[in-house]
Amino acid sequence: MDDALFLARAQFGLNIGFHILFPTLTIALGWFLFGFRIAYQRTRDPAWLATYRLWVKVYALSFAMGVVSGITMSFQFGTNWPRFMTSVGAIAGPLLSYEVLTAFFLEATFLGVMLFGMNRVPDWVHITSTFLVAFGTTVSAFWILALNSWMHTPTGHVLDGNQWIAADWWAVIFNPSFPYRLAHMLLASALTASFVIAGLSAWRLLRDRFDNGARWTLRAGLLAAAGVIPVQVFVGDLHGLNTLEHQPAKIAAMEAIWNTERGVPLVLFAIPDEKHKRNDYAIELPYGASLILKHDARAELKGIDAFPDHPPVAPVFFAFRAMVGIGVLMLVIAWWGVWITRKKRVPPPWALWIFAAFTFSGWVATLCGWIVTEVGRQPWLVTGVLRTADAVGDVSGAALGASLTGYILTYATLFVAYMVVLTHLSGKGADKVKEEPTAAGFAAAKGTD
Amino acid sequence: MDLPLIFMVLMGVSVLAYVVLDGYDLGVGMLMPAATDDEQSFMVSSIGPFWDANETWLVLGVGILLAAFPAAHGIVLQALYLPVVAMLVGLMFRGVAFELRVKAEGWHRQMWNWLFWAGSFLASFSQGFMLGRYITGFDQGFGYWLFAMLVGASLCGGYVLLGAGWLILKTEGELQKKAVKWARWGLLWVALGVALVSLGTPLVSETVRDKWFDFPRTLWLMLLPAATLAAGWWLWRSAALAGGRSDWQPYAAGVTIFTLAFLGLAYSLFPYVVIDRMTIWEAAAHPSGLKVVLAGAAVVLPFIVGYTILAYRVFRGKASRSLYD
Numbered sequence: 001m002d003d004a005l006f007l008a009r010a011q012f013g014l015n016i017g018f019h020i021l022f023p024t025l026t027i028a029l030g031w032f033l034f035g036f037r038i039a040y041q042r043t044r045d046p047a048w049l050a051t052y053r054l055w056v057k058v059y060a061l062s063f064a065m066g067v068v069s070g071i072t073m074s075f076q077f078g079t080n081w082p083r084f085m086t087s088v089g090a091i092a093g094p095l096l097s098y099e100v101l102t103a104f105f106l107e108a109t110f111l112g113v114m115l116f117g118m119n120r121v122p123d124w125v126h127i128t129s130t131f132l133v134a135f136g137t138t139v140s141a142f143w144i145l146a147l148n149s150w151m152h153t154p155t156g157h158v159l160d161g162n163q164w165i166a167a168d169w170w171a172v173i174f175n176p177s178f179p180y181r182l183a184h185m186l187l188a189s190a191l192t193a194s195f196v197i198a199g200l201s202a203w204r205l206l207r208d209r210f211d212n213g214a215r216w217t218l219r220a221g222l223l224a225a226a227g228v229i230p231v232q233v234f235v236g237d238l239h240g241l242n243t244l245e246h247q248p249a250k251i252a253a254m255e256a257i258w259n260t261e262r263g264v265p266l267v268l269f270a271i272p273d274e275k276h277k278r279n280d281y282a283i284e285l286p287y288g289a290s291l292i293l294k295h296d297a298r299a300e301l302k303g304i305d306a307f308p309d310h311p312p313v314a315p316v317f318f319a320f321r322a323m324v325g326i327g328v329l330m331l332v333i334a335w336w337g338v339w340i341t342r343k344k345r346v347p348p349p350w351a352l353w354i355f356a357a358f359t360f361s362g363w364v365a366t367l368c369g370w371i372v373t374e375v376g377r378q379p380w381l382v383t384g385v386l387r388t389a390d391a392v393g394d395v396s397g398a399a400l401g402a403s404l405t406g407y408i409l410t411y412a413t414l415f416v417a418y419m420v421v422l423t424h425l426s427g428k429g430a431d432k433v434k435e436e437p438t439a440a441g442f443a444a445a446k447g448t449d
Numbered sequence: 450m451d452l453p454l455i456f457m458v459l460m461g462v463s464v465l466a467y468v469v470l471d472g473y474d475l476g477v478g479m480l481m482p483a484a485t486d487d488e489q490s491f492m493v494s495s496i497g498p499f500w501d502a503n504e505t506w507l508v509l510g511v512g513i514l515l516a517a518f519p520a521a522h523g524i525v526l527q528a529l530y531l532p533v534v535a536m537l538v539g540l541m542f543r544g545v546a547f548e549l550r551v552k553a554e555g556w557h558r559q560m561w562n563w564l565f566w567a568g569s570f571l572a573s574f575s576q577g578f579m580l581g582r583y584i585t586g587f588d589q590g591f592g593y594w595l596f597a598m599l600v601g602a603s604l605c606g607g608y609v610l611l612g613a614g615w616l617i618l619k620t621e622g623e624l625q626k627k628a629v630k631w632a633r634w635g636l637l638w639v640a641l642g643v644a645l646v647s648l649g650t651p652l653v654s655e656t657v658r659d660k661w662f663d664f665p666r667t668l669w670l671m672l673l674p675a676a677t678l679a680a681g682w683w684l685w686r687s688a689a690l691a692g693g694r695s696d697w698q699p700y701a702a703g704v705t706i707f708t709l710a711f712l713g714l715a716y717s718l719f720p721y722v723v724i725d726r727m728t729i730w731e732a733a734a735h736p737s738g739l740k741v742v743l744a745g746a747a748v749v750l751p752f753i754v755g756y757t758i759l760a761y762r763v764f765r766g767k768a769s770r771s772l773y774d
Contacts, residue, residue: 061548067501068541074511075526075533082523085515090738093516097742100505100512101749108505109753109760112498117763165737393523395530403534410538414545421552 005392007400008080011407013374015072017367018411022066024366027141027186028193029059030134032220033114037130041123051213055197057425060115065418067108069411082393087386090165091157091172092147099143107136138186145185149178151382152373153246164385176246180239181373187232188369190224191330192362197221198337199359200426202352207427209346218355219341225334229327236327243376244293247383249307250376253316255289259303264289269321272313277304311378315371323368330361453733455743456517457722460510465711467506469611469704474500476612478543478569479605480631481562487770488624489562493547495619495768500547502757504540516742521722521732528587532575539571570605577604577642584646584714585653586724596649603645606638607707614684614700617691619768625696629688632699636684643677643710650717656725657717673713680705 033055040048074096077085085092113121113129121129156171157164166172198221204214244251251257256267258277266288270279287297294301304310337355340347347355381388474496481489514522526533542564550561581597613632617625651658661670680702687698720728733739 057552061545061552064501064544064548067504068537068544071504071508071540072537074508074515075537078511078515078522078526079530079533082519082527085519085522089516089519090735093519093734094738094741094745097512097516098745100509101745101753104505104508105502105753105757108502109756111501112760113763116494116498120763160735160737163735165735166741169741393527395527399530403531406534406538410541414541417545417549421549424552 003397004395004400005389007397007404008392008395009388011400011404012076012080014404014407014411015069015076017370018415019066019069019073020366020370021363022062022069023137023141024185024189024192024363025062025196026059026066027134027137027189028191029055029062029196030130030137032193032197032224033059034127034130034134035220037127041127047213047216051217054213054425055217056115058196058200058422060111061418061421063107063111065414068414072407079395080393081381081391084381084386084391086163087391088157088164088382090163091150094166095143095147095150095173099140103136103140103143107133107140110136141185141189142182145182146173146175146178149181150175152181152377153177154382154385157385164382177239177242180235180242183235184232184239184369187228187235188362188366190228191232192366194221194225194228194334195330195358195362196360198225199356200422202347202355203359203423204426205346206349206352206356215341215344215346218347219338222334222337222341222355225330226338229331229334232327233331241293247376248302249304249310250316250373251293252302252304252307253311253313253376254320254372255293255301256313256317257289257301257303258305258313260300260306261303262290262300263287263298264301266292267317270317272317274313309379311376316376319368319371319375323365323372326361326365326368330358330365333358452736452739452743453517453729456513456733456739457719457729459746460513460517461711461715463506463510463513465708467503467510468711469707470503470506471500472608472611472707473615473700474503474612475543475569475573476608476610476635477615478565478612479573479609480612480616481566481569483631484624484627488627490770491620491624491768492616493550493565494771495616497547498760498764500544502760504544513742517734517739518722518729518732519734521727524723524727525583529579529582532579532582536572536575536579539568539573539575541568543568543572569608573605573608574601577601577607580604580646581649584650584718584724586726588653593653596645599645600642600649603638603642606635607642608635610635610639610684611700611703611707614688614703617688617699618696621692621767625691629691629699632688632703633685635703636681639706640681643706646710647674647713650714654717654724656721660717670716673709673716677706677709680709 033052036048036052036055039045040052077096110129110132113126114133117129118126150172153176154172155175156166156168158167159165197217201214201218201221204211205218208214240251255264256270256272256279257264258279263286265284265286267279268283268285270282270284273280290299290301291297293299304313333354337347337351340351377383379387379389381391477492477496481492484492511522514525546561546565546568550558550565553561578597578601581600582593584600585593585596610632613628613635616628617632620628651661661667684699684702684706687695687702691699718724720730722729722732
């Protein structure tokens, strides 16, 4: 791999990896906020108002982080992958445009009303704005995952001259992997937000055991997580079977299967050796992979040897194990958490510490999942249509290196600041929220409530 | 139907909307060091509900460039690679500093205030610099780089003008009086910038020269600079009347100046998307994709305009110290 290609990939990977953290949180957190807002409307309980106010600040900050890193991405499509657009632009362009038109303006505009308009507009307008922000982020996920899925499993396209164009938009959007990927990602978002809510609430309870709002949100986060994880396991399995059908080379890399054979064992752990095409120090479950992937212990599975174009094995293999491993831990913790918080109990400090430690587990799992699927698509940018190496531009290695350094410094600064503020918000910040007025809304502001 | 032409207009409208809307955000950001702590709170809350949506016009603009003129997108963004990165870094710091400065205390707050200013400045300067590089067709040479730097500086002045106009509209009392002074300084900068670009482009490109100096068409074209002068005079006069029912006028006059300058520039460049190198028809994407985008835009853009107006109505009137009131 030459330097420019490596740097272009490193830079784009860094950017997209940083960016995805924030939408992953905000897509589902928007729906949680909508729930908190409704809860305040129904109960008029100051604790729900404080909860809403606290999380709306977390939301505002996360949203801003997502917006600024997202704008960077819209430029990097052109700077890093110019031939992506000249080759498949007639398909990618409309999908991206629809995301901007139907989602970005909607969420950004109503975010202003949601954040600052609570005392300026009637309650129903404020509730609708909160809904539209959550709805906008979800629509955004729809379009961008339609494009991403099309890049994995393209259908509905034809070649016209030297450009790929859509012959059937329905087939382009609802390509084979799209329903699974969309569901998998939205559930990942739900889990990420649930654990962030539970984790920061636990952090809050460690400071103040009698914070009612934090007790409710801890319970809400754990309950949501406990309910969503089994669904995610089910959807993840379907997604895997879909990948086996459409991108078998990715599955071979995920499971580190080098040779096509029958009755393939499940590799629990190993160090894949790319050079000799074998696994070192392997711990295997006999017939496991055949059983999981084909539901038949004797079934044949294609190995890396069957694919002239295949992704690098080690990163895909390890990232997949990390994702599943964290997922299992999250499942255990969520179920145990629901049990330990039953009947309005506040868990003991050591348990709260565990929830706090798992605050960002969803992020780690999501990043691992994206590494599996994106590295697993290599060497293709669009499977069978466009190679990553053919999409790279003419920007010099020096310019890429300089800007990469700039991005790394910027993202590191932003990330540290984000973490400091989150810790502050669930600590001192939450104390301050409590000093704010205990009623809000149009009527309260006008003094008629 | 001439799709590339339609998309050129759409892209122009998006970029102009971005410039006049995020322009006031960035201008307010650049004016921060000139204000007291208390005034800064009013300034930030005057742009708080809007900056996010304002920035989305940039995404739409670059999105149309990407979707409708992919060949030009590659050339332009690769030629402007480093200033684009500088702008993005500036926008990132500006955007998050907005959220973070409210939550920070002590020296942290000072740091984010500074980054808010620095980010606004870096983004504005880079945008002007890119404009300077763009209209000279990315030519190399000391003179061209100097020209781009000067355009960068004068766009900062232009955004300061918009920011000051916005503050005259959204504030009152001492701060408003300060904003009047800022607006007048900004106007001088803009005059310099517009003069630079107007003289620079014909010098650099024969195509542009031929378009402007072609009697008797030139006489008609002189309406543009004349109207710009009139708008400048309007701004100067209406700023003096600040504190009454005409508070909207300085910002409106600023928008008028930017619109006229934009029209002049559009006339110079058309039909090129990369000057003297690539026309909009040569750069255009495949018509099948463009039709789909156009259909979507025709349906959705009226809604966007509608709810944008709604949001501005919700937050009409003078800004208060705290956003959450």
